[in-house]
Amino acid sequence: MSQTAIDIGAIERELRQMWQEQAIHPNAGGQAVIRALTLNLIARAPDDAWAEQILSVAPGLTAQHPNRTVIVIDRPGTTVEVQAQVQALCTLTNAGRTQVCGEQITISARGTPAGQLAGLVLPLLVPDLPVVLWAPGPQPFAQPLVQRLYRLCDRVIVDSTTFTEPLTELAELATFEQKAKGAPAVSDLGWTRLTPWRELVAQFFDSRTFLPHLHRIDEIVIEYAAGTVVNPVAALLFVGWLASCLKWAPLEEAVGVEGETIRLYLRRPAVGVGPAAIRLVSVEIRPSLSPARAGLASVVLRAIDNQRAEFVVAQTDDAGHARTRATVADTPPIERMVKVDPVTLTDLLSSELRLLSRDRTFAAALNLAGSLARRLTSYHNDPL
Amino acid sequence: MTMAFLDNPLRTGLRMGRTPEPCTMVIFGASGDLTRRKLVPALYNLARERRLPAGFSVVGFARRDWTDESFRELLCEAINTNSRSGPVDPELWASFAQGIYYHWGNFDDADAYRRLVERLAAIDRERGTGGNRVFYLATPPEAYPTIIAQLGTHGLARSSGWTRIIIEKPFGHDLTSAQALNAEVLSVFNEDQVYRIDHYLGKETVQNILIFRFANAIFEPIWHRSHIDHVQITVAETIGVEDRGGYYDTSGALRDMIQNHLMQLLCLVAMEPPSVYDADAVRDEKVKVLRAIRPIALHDTVRGQYGPGSANGRPVRGYREEKGVSPTSQTETYVALKLFIDNWRWAGVPFYLRSGKRLPRRVSEIAIQFKAAPTMIFADTPLNDLEPNVLAMKIQPDEGISLKFSSKVPGQPQIRPVTMDFRYGASFGVTSPEAYERLLLDCMLGDGTLFTRRDEVEASWTLLTPILRAWAEGPPLPFPNYEAGSWGPVEADEFIARDGRSWRRL
Numbered sequence: 001m002s003q004t005a006i007d008i009g010a011i012e013r014e015l016r017q018m019w020q021e022q023a024i025h026p027n028a029g030g031q032a033v034i035r036a037l038t039l040n041l042i043a044r045a046p047d048d049a050w051a052e053q054i055l056s057v058a059p060g061l062t063a064q065h066p067n068r069t070v071i072v073i074d075r076p077g078t079t080v081e082v083q084a085q086v087q088a089l090c091t092l093t094n095a096g097r098t099q100v101c102g103e104q105i106t107i108s109a110r111g112t113p114a115g116q117l118a119g120l121v122l123p124l125l126v127p128d129l130p131v132v133l134w135a136p137g138p139q140p141f142a143q144p145l146v147q148r149l150y151r152l153c154d155r156v157i158v159d160s161t162t163f164t165e166p167l168t169e170l171a172e173l174a175t176f177e178q179k180a181k182g183a184p185a186v187s188d189l190g191w192t193r194l195t196p197w198r199e200l201v202a203q204f205f206d207s208r209t210f211l212p213h214l215h216r217i218d219e220i221v222i223e224y225a226a227g228t229v230v231n232p233v234a235a236l237l238f239v240g241w242l243a244s245c246l247k248w249a250p251l252e253e254a255v256g257v258e259g260e261t262i263r264l265y266l267r268r269p270a271v272g273v274g275p276a277a278i279r280l281v282s283v284e285i286r287p288s289l290s291p292a293r294a295g296l297a298s299v300v301l302r303a304i305d306n307q308r309a310e311f312v313v314a315q316t317d318d319a320g321h322a323r324t325r326a327t328v329a330d331t332p333p334i335e336r337m338v339k340v341d342p343v344t345l346t347d348l349l350s351s352e353l354r355l356l357s358r359d360r361t362f363a364a365a366l367n368l369a370g371s372l373a374r375r376l377t378s379y380h381n382d383p384l
Numbered sequence: 385m386t387m388a389f390l391d392n393p394l395r396t397g398l399r400m401g402r403t404p405e406p407c408t409m410v411i412f413g414a415s416g417d418l419t420r421r422k423l424v425p426a427l428y429n430l431a432r433e434r435r436l437p438a439g440f441s442v443v444g445f446a447r448r449d450w451t452d453e454s455f456r457e458l459l460c461e462a463i464n465t466n467s468r469s470g471p472v473d474p475e476l477w478a479s480f481a482q483g484i485y486y487h488w489g490n491f492d493d494a495d496a497y498r499r500l501v502e503r504l505a506a507i508d509r510e511r512g513t514g515g516n517r518v519f520y521l522a523t524p525p526e527a528y529p530t531i532i533a534q535l536g537t538h539g540l541a542r543s544s545g546w547t548r549i550i551i552e553k554p555f556g557h558d559l560t561s562a563q564a565l566n567a568e569v570l571s572v573f574n575e576d577q578v579y580r581i582d583h584y585l586g587k588e589t590v591q592n593i594l595i596f597r598f599a600n601a602i603f604e605p606i607w608h609r610s611h612i613d614h615v616q617i618t619v620a621e622t623i624g625v626e627d628r629g630g631y632y633d634t635s636g637a638l639r640d641m642i643q644n645h646l647m648q649l650l651c652l653v654a655m656e657p658p659s660v661y662d663a664d665a666v667r668d669e670k671v672k673v674l675r676a677i678r679p680i681a682l683h684d685t686v687r688g689q690y691g692p693g694s695a696n697g698r699p700v701r702g703y704r705e706e707k708g709v710s711p712t713s714q715t716e717t718y719v720a721l722k723l724f725i726d727n728w729r730w731a732g733v734p735f736y737l738r739s740g741k742r743l744p745r746r747v748s749e750i751a752i753q754f755k756a757a758p759t760m761i762f763a764d765t766p767l768n769d770l771e772p773n774v775l776a777m778k779i780q781p782d783e784g785i786s787l788k789f790s791s792k793v794p795g796q797p798q799i800r801p802v803t804m805d806f807r808y809g810a811s812f813g814v815t816s817p818e819a820y821e822r823l824l825l826d827c828m829l830g831d832g833t834l835f836t837r838r839d840e841v842e843a844s845w846t847l848l849t850p851i852l853r854a855w856a857e858g859p860p861l862p863f864p865n866y867e868a869g870s871w872g873p874v875e876a877d878e879f880i881a882r883d884g885r886s887w888r889r890l
Contacts, residue, residue, distance in 0.1 A: 195400065196434065202394035203437050207406050208545075209514050211391060245393045321475055324438055326512070334512045336438040337479035338431075361397025 006084045006107070008123050014086045015103060037102060039132055039353065040125045041069045042153070044145055046137040048073070051108075053136075053345065058104055060346035062089045065353045066102040068126050074145050077111030082120070084108070114144035121149065130154040132353060133184075138164040141176050153184045157352050160190035160233040161294070167373045170233045174370020177363055185358040189348045190234050191365070193295050196322070196340045198241060200313045201299060204326050213309040213328065214246070216271045219282050219302040225294050226287035230260055233369070234296055235285040239264075240369030241361065248281055250368065255375045261286040264372060279305075293319055293342060315340075404828035406439035407516035407545070408507050410500070412491065412531050413523035414444025414455070418552065420462035422583075423522065426820035428463050428472065431480050435825055439511040441483035443503065447490055455486035468818060483511060491527045497538040504540075515545030518827060525554055529568050536572035550579045550827055553644055555836070557635065558852060559845040566838050579827045580836040584645040586819030586826075589783040591834070593652040593750070594666075596777070596785065603775075604657070606754070607729070613772060614734045616751045616888055617649050619779075620743040622695055624868070625717070629708030636715040638848060641739040647674065647844045648836075649779070650735060653750055654725055663832035667840060674843035676727040682854050686876045687861060688718030690742040693868030700742065700868050714860050717741040720876040721851075722883075736880060738887065742868035747890045748779035762799065771801040774888075782807065 041061070045051035051073040058069050069089070085106045105124055109117055125131055133153040135146050140158045150156050163169040177186045205214045220242070222235040242248070243266050254265040262285040270277035288297035298314035309328045316323055322340045327333040395402075409427070411419055430436045444455055460481070464471045487503060489496025508515055519535060521528055528551065535541055535549075551569065556562025569578055584590055597603060606612070619641055625632040632640065651670035658665035691702040704711050718740030725735065754773040774788040784807035791802045826834055865873040871887070880887055 198394070199400045199403075199434055202392060202400060203403050203434070205392045205394060206403055206437055207439070207512060207514060209512060214393070242394070245396060316475075318475075320473075326438065331512070332510060334439050335479075336482075337475050338434050339473060339476050340434075359397070 006082055006120055008120065011084055011086055011105060011124065015105075018086065018088055018103075037068055037126055037129060038065050039067045039130045041065075041067045041132050041134060041353075042121055042125075042149065043069060043071045043134045044136075044143065045071060045073045046143070047075060050136055054134075055106075057344075057346045057349060059089050060344070061349060061353070062102045064350045067353075068103045068124075068129075069105070070121050070124050071104065071106045072117055072121060072145065073106070073108045074112070074114075074117065074143070075110045079110065080112050081110040082107065082112045082116070084120075114148050117145050118148040122152070130356070132157060134349065136189075137162050139169065141172060150180075150184055155185045155187060155352070155355075157187040157189065157349065160188045160237075161193070161231060163231065163233065164229060166229065166231040166233045167377045170236060170373040171370050171377060174366045174373070177366050177370075185355070186363075186366075187352045187355070187359065188237075188362070188366070189345075189352065191237055191359075191362050192348045192351055193343065194234060194238055194241070195351070197238065197296055197299060197313060200322065200324055200338065200340075201242075201301070201311070204301075204311045204324070210309075210311075210326060210328065212271075213303050213307075213311075214301075215269075216279075216303045216305065216309075217242075217246075217268070217281060217301050218279065218304045219284075219300070221284045221286075221298075221300040221302075223286055223288040223297040225297050226260070227294060230287060232262060232285050233373075235262075236369040236372050237365050238296065238299065239266075239283050239285070240367070240372065241365035243368050244361075244364035250371055250375070251280065253375070255372070255379050257376065257379060262376065264375075401433075401435055402825075402829055403435050403437050404825065404830075405516050405545070406437040406511065406513045407518060407828055408441040408443060408504060408511075408513045409518040409520060409824075409828075410443045410445055410487075410504070411520045411522055412445045412527070413521070414486070415446035415448045415450070416522055418522045419444065420459070421466050422818070422820045423520065423824070424459045425463050425467040426818055426824055428467060428477070428480060429469055429818070430821055430825055432469055432473070432476060439483070439513050441485065441507050441511050441513055443485045443487050443500070443507070445487045445489060445491075445496075445500065447488070449488060450486050452484070452486050456481045456484050459484065491523065492530045492534070494534065494537070497534045497540065501538055501540065504543075508544075513545075515543035517543055517545070517547045518824075519547070519549045521549065521551050525552075525565075528565065532568055532572050541572045541577070546577075546830065547573075548577050548579055548827055548830070549573055550581050550824075552581055554635065554639060555580055555644075555841045556845065557639055559842065559849040562841050562845045566842070570838070575838055576832070578838070579823075579832060580838075580841060581823055582644050582648055582836050583819040583823065584648055584779075585834040585836075586821075586823040587779060588817070588822075589777070589779045590649065590652065592785075593649075593777060594661075597653075598657050607752075609730055609733050611754055612733055613753045613755045614736060614883075614885060615653060616736045616753070617646055617653070617738075617749075618751075618888070618890060619646055619649075619739040619748045620745060620871075620890065621739075621741050622743060622746045624690070624695070624700060624703065624742050625706050625709065627707065629706040631708075632717075633709045633713055633715050637717055637719040637739055637741070638852060642719055642721070642737060643844050643848050644836075646737050646739055647847075649748075649750055650737065651840075653752070654730060654735070656729070661833070663835075664837075666833050667837045671837070671839050671843055672727075673725060674840065674847065676725045676730075677847055678724045678726050680721060680723050680847065680851055682851065682858075684722040684879075685851055685855075686718075686720040686873065686879045687716040687855065688720075688740060688866045688873035688876065689713070689715065689861075689863035690717050690740075690866055690868045691864030693742065693870065695742060695869055702864050702868065703742075704864065714863060716855075718743075718866060718872045718876070720872065720879060722879075734883065736885075736887075738872065738876065740866075740872050743871055744869055745890060746781065749888070749890060750777045750779070751775070751888050752777075753885075770799060776888075 043054045045054050054071055087104050088101045089104050107120055131153045132155045133149055134157045136159045140146055205211045224235050248266040248268045251265040251267055256263040264283045266281045267278045268281050270279045301311040303309040307329050312325045314323050319342050322338050325333050325335045460472055487500055507513055556565050651673045654673045655669040658669045689703050703717050704713050720738040722734050722736050752775040756772045770790055776786050778784050786803045786805045788801050788803045790799045793800050
């Protein structure tokens with residue numbers, strides 16, 4: 001039944017009643033139930049497909065971060081329509097063990113003004129707990145509801161893999177992060193997906209014998225799985241991360257695009273030559289010819305000057321593994337297989353919810369990737 | 385500490401777990417139970433979680449006539465049976481197993497060590513391990529001095545990278561032998577190369593004791609003699625001596641459990657806040673606790689030995705009927721004792737420790753019992769109906785923390801105790817790593833915080849050796865004095881009842 005307004009009091013009464021019933025009539029297994037809330041999660045679904053995804057993720061999230069989730073299905077429309085539904089979300093446990101439950105409120109709306117939606121969401125937040133806004137889909141910061149809510153949130157989570165105009169949106173995301181200066185903290189699930197890649201690349205240089213080569217990298221080649229949209233954001237973030245950690249600066253105007261291959265250059269301090277000397281690092285980013293899983297397909301770091309060294313992390317054909325290889329000069333290569341389990345949306349969100357403060361490493365990487373993206377978009381519009 | 389990480393500029397920031405530099409772990413006693421059940425599954429799980437660097441290698445050193453291949457097969461089976469992550473991932477294992485080698489030799493055979501030197505150098509070249517080594521002594525303690533001396537003789541205590549040695553318990557069987565062992569180890573290695581392992585410290589819940597105490601501000605002000613009535617530390621096991629009867633009969637509960645595990649728990653509960661969280665600051669505070677403990681009076685100890693009874697509903701034999709145990713054995717399988725820490729925080733607060741085998745439940749717990757409300761203002765309720773507040777830290781199973789307080793029964797003028805529970809399993813939906821995983825990784829990272837330092841071991845033995853001596857010199861006790869499957873001897877209940885207190889029902 002369609003309606004144009006919701007009674008907040010009714011939602012609260014329904015929540016109270018739900019917990020009282022749990023206390024009087026324990027569920028079929030005779031298990032006790034604990035209500036546990038560690039945060040408020042507002043999830044904005046831009047359409048029904050996203051609503052379905054969010055609904056499927058929420059139960060898994062309860063196990064690690066019991067929360068009150070307010071799902072807002074914010075569909076466009078000409079007629080105003082809004083309704084709400086309340087339910088408890090419980091983790092499955094062995095019989096006899098206490099069950100932990102969070103709460104889920106779904107607000108299903110069509111054509112509802114953002115002001116009205118925000119007015120519904122705000123009183124439903126549990127006081128004194130962090131508020132996280134998850135806004136998947138393209139153009140998150142252009143959405144009126146997000147614009148109204150983000151200031152009240154501790155963290156805003158977007159997903160750059162769902163961008164439809166990746167370079168423009170990456171630049172916007174970087175601008176937003178800079179402007180927000182940590183309040184709210186910004187997260188990108190596209191960055192979260194890079195964690196194992198960063199880990200594996202960083203691990204090469206925990207070895208004292210390999211560490212010197214990190215400071216003399218000359219070439220980087222990154223391949224990513226090409227999806228329906230050509231989305232090099234993950235690769236740019238990865239370059240942004242390396243560059244910000246290693247103090248490399250983008251070289252003005254030195255970008256080029258051939259087909260779908262991106263070429264850019266960064267300046268790095270030259271090693272052992274004198275304090276002001278610099279060298280160029282060339283970066284090539286291209287869609288993978290043999291598309292495996294989504295995300296990055298391979299990362300190659302090469303030092304060519306003087307002593308050759310090459311460090312490679314690559315996805316294998318099967319899901320769940322990556323191969324790493326380090327080759328320095330004439331010594332035999334050190335190879336190994338590592339487990340990289342495919343991550344679910346629940347894992348990614350969970351890992352973001354674990355962070356309380358601004359992720360400075362991400363902020364620095366995003367800042368650099370944003371400036372690269374800006375150069376690339378202006379190149380597209382006005383090639384040299 | 386771990387300078388290499390500070391040097392790697394990619395290691396800044398959040399999320400990424402630390403990984404050590406590539407290294408080789410040499411396990412002495414590689415054909416033994418510990419290697420198969422704990423060490424190799426722990427190393428494999430670390431590799432599975434990408435916590436080990438490429439090039440990480442294992443050399444198993446033992447007397448049996450095995451080959452690299454047969455050793456790898458055996459370990460693969462061991463992981464399939466014992467790993468918390470289930471059977472091996474074939475591709476991952478194939479890659480991990482390339483770095484596993486078997487080294488045949490007797491522990492006293494100089495030639496075996498000469499070959500070991502060559503082999504380690506070859507691994508350094510082929511796998512980029514840069515001379516970094518961990519020697520793990522997983523042998524019976526009798527072999528420790530021989531191995532340590534041989535390592536010294538063959539120059540294996542130093543290398544172009546770092547070298548560390550992990551020593552399993554027992555660290556001696558009394559003060560004199562512990563001092564002698566320490567002297568032998570330290571004649572070859574420096575103290576900062578030595579990692580004495582007590583797997584209890586690797587348990588997440590044990591580490592959480594410090595987080596709970598020092599990352600929360602509300603508990604520390606009441607963590608004090610003016611608010612705490614007494615503390616109980618219990619480590620109860622349901623198992624008997626299994627196939628360790630021969631060893632256990634020369635050891636007993638005081639040596640096997642109290643000297644290490646319970647003393648560690650005691651230190652963590654009672655220590656002052658360290659100025660920083662690093663290996664020496666933490667261990668300095670722990671040593672201060674041990675040194676402040678008043679010599680334990682003989683009449684403040686109770687010994688027990690289990691007789692026939694039941695475990696998990698099945699009849700089991702008594703201790704003296706176990707394999708390898710003397711039929712007239714005077715070895716204790718249960719100890720309860722009371723001690724006092726004579727410092728400003730704890731003066732006058734009794735700490736009751738108990739540990740035993742063949743008790744009804746496997747449970748490890750620290751319970752802080754607070755003082756009762758000083759007066760009762762609720763006329764309908766007599767004061768003795770009120771239970772004191774208890775803060776219980778459960779180490780295993782059902783890891784968590786619970787606080788008991790009084791609450792009004794709705795609609796009735798009655799007061800009942802209720803508990804506020806925090807459970808690891810419920811709040812963090814991730815499985816905790818095994819203690820050995822954490823400890824092996826810490827050692828490779830050069831972090832000794834969770835390992836026992838020389839002075840800790842000796843301080844603990846200083847306290848307990850007089851009791852062992854007095855027991856040995858005293859008249860034999862009428863053992864067995866508790867039934868397998870009961871909560872220990874009646875004397876233990878009487879002992880605590882004399883102080884007007886009782887053991888917690890667990």
